[in-house]
Amino acid sequence: MATSTEIQAAERSFQHHFASIEQQRDTATFGMWMFLLTEIMFFGGLFCSYLVYRHNYYEAFVEGSQKMNIILGAVNTAVLICSSLSMAMGVRAAQMGNRKLMVILLLITIVFGFGFLGIKAVEYHEHWTNHEFPGPNFHFETGDPAHPATDPLHTEIYFGLYWAMTGLHALHMIIGIGLVTWLVIAGMRGAYSPMYYSPVENVGLYWHFVDLVWIYLFPLLYLISHKHS
Amino acid sequence: MARPEQPHDDEYTHVVPAALYISIWAALMVFTLITVLASFAELGPFNIVVALLIATIKGTLVVLFFMHLRYSPKLTMAAVIASIFFLFIMFSLTMTDYLSRGWATFAGR
C-alpha cells in the first residue's frame, strides 16, 4: 500500500498539460526511447568510421587490437551485464512498491558502474604508458620483437577510434551513474511508487542502452583476430 | 486535478518475473563466453560475422527484455527498427564508395 509521501509525490509529479497520468507515463517513456535513437546515431558515426578504416587497414587494426587486454575486456562486459540485471530488478522493485529493495539494487548498479570505470582506468593507464594514445607522442610496438609493426600510421587510427569510442562510452557511464545516484536519493525520500516510477524506468532504459553499446564495442575492439602473422 | 490511479497489469505496466530477468542475464553471460572462445577459432572472414551475430543476439535480449520493448507499444518497436534501418543506410551506402574504389573504370579516369 502506498504511503502518503508516495501518494503526494505521485500527485506532485503530474503535469497538467497531460490528460492523465497514463498519458504522461507513456509519453515520458516514448521520449526516452526517442532520445536513445539519437544516441544510436551519435555512436553510429563512430561505428561507421570504424567500419571504413577496418576495411581499409585490416592488418593495422589486427595489430592494434592484439594489444588489448581480453580478460579485462571480458570481465568488464560481465560487469555491465550484471549491472543491467541489477538495474532491471531495481525498476521491477519500484513497480512493486518495494522501496528498500529498489534502493539496494540501484546502489548495486552504481557499484558495478564504478567497477567498470575502474577496470577501464586500469586499461587506459596501460595504453597511455605504452604511448598508445594518438598524437605527437604516439609510438606503437606489437610487443613481439620478431614482428615489427606493419602499418603503425593506421594502427594510430585504430587507437584513435578506441579512445574515442570507449571514452564516449565511459562518459555516458559516468552520466548514468549520476542519474542512478539521483534516483537513489529521491527514492530514499519516497518519490517513487507503483503509481509513479517513470524516472526509474527511463533511467533504466538509458543504462541498458549504455550496456548495449559496450556489447558491440567489446568484440569489435578486442576480438578482431588473435592470429599473429 | 486527476488523482493518479493505482497500477494494473496492462500493456504498459507489465511486471516482468524476476526469473525471466535472471535467465536473460545467464544467457548474456554464456554468449559473452562464447564470443570470446569463438574469437580464437580460425574462421577467416567469418570471424566478424560470428562476432556480430552473437553481439546482435545479446543486444536483442537486452532490448526486448531488460528494456521492455517486448511489452511496449508497437510504435516504440517501429521507432527502434527505423533507426537501425537508417544506421544501416549510413554504413552500407558509405561502403559502396570504399568497396568499389579499386574497381576498373573507363579509360582515362
Add this chain to the structure above:
Amino acid sequence: MATAVQPVVERETYLNSNYGLKSWLLTIDHKRIALLYLMSITAMFWLGGFFAMLIRLELLTPAGDLLSSDTYNKMFTMHGITMVFFFLIPSVPAVIGNFVIPLMIGAKDLAFPRLNLASWYIYMLGAGLALWGFLFGGVDTGWTFYTPFSTAYSNTHVVTVALGIFVVGFSSIFTGLNFIVTIHRMRAPGLTWNRLPLFIWSNYAASLIMVLGTPVVAITLLLVAFERLFHIGVFNPALGGDPLLFQHLFWFYSHPAVYIMILPGMGVISEVVTCFSRKRAFGYEFVALASIAIAVLGFLVWAHHMFVAGISMYSALVFSLLSYFVAIPSAVKVFNWTATMYKGSVRFDTPMLYAWAFIGLFTVGGLTGVFLASLGIDVHVTDTYFVVAHFHFVMVGGMVVAYLAGLHFWWPKITGKMYPEAPAKLSALLVFVGFNLTFLPQFVLGYMGMPRRYHAYPPEFQVLNVLSTAGASVLAVGYVLPMIYFLWSLRYGKDAGPNPWNAVGLEWMTPSPPPTHNFDETPVVTWEAYDYEHQPQEEITVGH
C-alpha cells in the same frame, strides 16, 4: 470626434498572464518560447545578412579589392554557418511550429515543455559560442568544414565555432524529439492521422530527420575538434586518415538537413494555399506521404555533394540515381498545390503572394537540383555559382519566402493584430523582384564558369555580378519593411479576432492571442482537414 480607444484587455492571454523578464526567461509556455526563438533567429538572420552584404559588395568589382582572400573566406563561411544552423534550421519549426503545433492538435502544450525551454537556452549557448568564434577572428573553412584544411591548416577559430554548431544541434534534436512525441501522443480526441493539417505532417517528417541525422554531424564535428586539439588523424591523410570519410559523415546529415529546412516551409504553403483557395488539399494523402518520402529518401542521396571529391564512379552512379528519386515527392507536392488552387476561390492576400512565389521559385530551384544530380552536368558546374544559385533558390526563394508566408499568416493569431496589407504586398513584391535579380544571374555565371568562394573573378563576369548585387539591395529592403510594419502593427494594427482569414483549423478556434492554456475545453474533432466545403463563405473583411 472620438479618438482611437485602446481596448481594455480583460481576457487572459499568454502575453498578459505574467509580466517581467523572469516570466519570459523561465517560461514553459510553448507560445512564449516561440517568441524567444523569434527574437534570436531574427537577430541571427541580420547577422547572416550582414556577411552576405560584404560578399556582394566585394563581388561588385572583378578585383579582390574590398576584402583580402582570407577575410572573404571568413565572410562566406560565417554567412553559411549563421544562415544554415542558426536561422534556417530553427526558423519554421522553432518559431511557427512551437507556437502553432499544440494549437493545431488541440493540446495545451508540447509533450515536454521544460525540454522546450532548455532547447532555446541550448540554442543561445551554441549561438554564443559561434559568435565568440566569429568576433575573435572568425572561421574560414566554409560552412562545410572540409578536412584536412579545417583540422590541420586553418588558423582560425574552428574549434569554437564547431562546438557552437555541436551545441545548437542538440537544440534541434530536442525540438524534433518534442514534436514527434507530441504529435504521436497529444492529439485531441477525434484527430486521427488523416485529419491532421499538412503542416503537422511536414513538421513531423522534418523532426524525424532532426532526430536521426543531427547526431551524426554532432559526432563528426566533435571528431574535427579532437583532431584539431589533439592531432588525432581521423580525417587527415598525413596522419593516416581519410578526408572523404569526413565528407561522407558530414553530408549524411547535411543533405537531409536541407529537407529539415524546406519541409516545414512546405507545410506552411499547404496551409496557406488551402486557406486562400478555400478548398481542401488536393490529394491530401499524397502530400502527407510525400513529406515522409522526402524525409526517408533524403537520407539516401548525400554523396551527390561528393561527385568530384574522389569517391568511386560506381558509388557516384548509385547516388546520382537515388538523387533523381528524391525529386519526385517534392514534385508531387507542387502538382497538388497547383491542383488545390484550380477552381478554388483564390484570394491574393500577402501569405498567398508568398505562397505563389514559393511554388515558382522552389520549382526552379528543385529542377536545377535535378540537373546537379546528373553526373555529366555536375562535373561541369560543381563548385561554380550554378550550385550557389540552386541552393539559394530553394533556401531563400523557397524557405525564407515560406517563413515570411507563415509569419504573415499566423501573425494575427500570435499577436491579436493584423499587419497592414499594403506595405506587406509591397514587401512581397520587393522580395520577389530582388530575389530573382540577385540569383538568376548566378545561374548564368556558374554555367559560364565563375567559381564559388572566390573573391576575385575575370572581368567578363562583372555585369552579371553587378546585377546580382543590385538585386540583393532590393531584397534587403524587402526584408527590412516587414520588421518595421510588424512592429508597427503591435501598437496600431487592427484587432484580428480569432479567425481573420476564415481558415479551417483548431488554432483558429481559440482567441487571438490565445490564452496560456490554449483552449478552455479540449476540442473534439469530427471533421476532415481543410473542410472548407462546410465552412460558410464569409468575406474576409479584417485588415482591408
